[in-house]
Amino acid sequence: MADPLGGEADRLAAVLAATGTGGDVVSLQVADVTESGRVNLQLGDGSLLMEVACPDSYRNRAAGDWVAVRLSSVPVVLWRLGDDPATTDAADLQKAATQAAQDVQVVRAATYGTSVPAGSGWQAATAVYMRKVDGKLEIYFQVADASDPSPETPGVPTPKPVTISPTASGSWRGGKPDDYAGTPVQGDWTGRGNRRGGWFYGSAISSACAGKTVAGMKVAFTRKAGAGVNAKRPLHVYLHSYASPPSGQLDLGDGPEDLLRLSAGAKGTATLPKSWVTALASGSAKGLAIYASGAADYMAVTGGQLTITFS
Structure with missing residues (x-):
């Protein structure tokens, strides 16, 4: 099985023995996040611990994070240190909800038949126009008498990345x-x-x-x-x-x-x-x-x- 430290387990063992920190929980800074989702950590002597495993609860990993690490022959990140992420999470949720709302068509129901529709509030359209904006369909009905004012047309959303x-x-x-x-x-x-x-x-x-x-x-x-x-x-x-x-x-x-x-x-x-x-x-x-x-x-x-x- 491949060495998860990239061949540096022996060096780490020597560092731990010299410092007396084997098995202790210490704070280290993330140098980088790797392609596997693990992290490279910066040691005090300027060297790196490579490909250190992280718990699933450590989300949005990024270089510069400070993390609690249990040092042993196979070190493991325990958790991230820092502010409560609730504010950031709320902003991200709001952004996602706004994008989802923009992706949904605004027509509540579309039906048809051979007779006039039942119920009140209907207006007869003399012409129908349509166009596609940012991949979404817009429909405009020309009416003879706008007895019930039309809702405002939503602004064109910023194109998606x-x-x-x-x-x-x-x-x-x-x-x-x-x-x-x-x-x-x-x-x-x-x-x-x-x-x-x-x-x-x-x-x-x-x-x-x-x-x-x-x-x-x-x-x-x-x-x-x-x-x-x-x-x-x-x-x-x-x-x-x-x-x-x-x-x-x-x-x-x-x-x-x-x-x-x-x-x-x-x-x-x-x-x-x-x-x-x-x-x-x-x-x-x-x-x-x-x-x-x-x-x-x-x-x-x-x-x-x-x-x-x-x-």
Whole structure:
């Protein structure tokens, strides 16, 4: 069975023996949340505890959280330390309820027949109009005499966020695709040359933004374990102008922007600069890339899901 500490159980045992903290409950800060949902924890000496398990009750895990941890040969997070989350939970529930209400059609009942309807309050329509707004149907009835005033038309809701997954990704070295790297990689670990990685979306980004006001874009990345050092290192992110992977060199556009730092196995989300949002929305840029020189920031990265919000 694989070591849940990523091969560092012996080192942890030595630390516990030296400090006399074996089995004690201590407070540690979360360095990163990993793809598996576990966490990497920051020790006082600057090193990391990798892939520490958490209880189901520890929700919305995030880098920077302070948690109570039982230290042993296999440490476990017990709970998160901090303020009562009730206020945040209430806000999230209200937001979800508002979105659900916007998704529901406002017509209470739709029936038909060959005779006039029974009951009071009906008005005869001389013409019917319809249109689709934000994926929802609007119906307008033209009446000869509006004896009962019409309700107000609801405002058009803000378009929902759109998440776009890359259609392809890969790495390049020496001016051509690197067959030895199945995922995007930045840097050089072996001295054979620096790699650059890229994510490709076709025309999906600009198509999703057409006719809308874009508020922002975020991209999600996961750093693979077992590539480079365990400690946090920056992703050096660039734009590129390719709809699909090139057969030659992957030329880099604007950048680098060090949008986030990840430890081994960690996942994170980065907010793109406004100028990049404009370029991607217009189609003048089409995708994202990473590049680094040497071994210091060497890493392999997966993900690339881009979330667009509108206003």
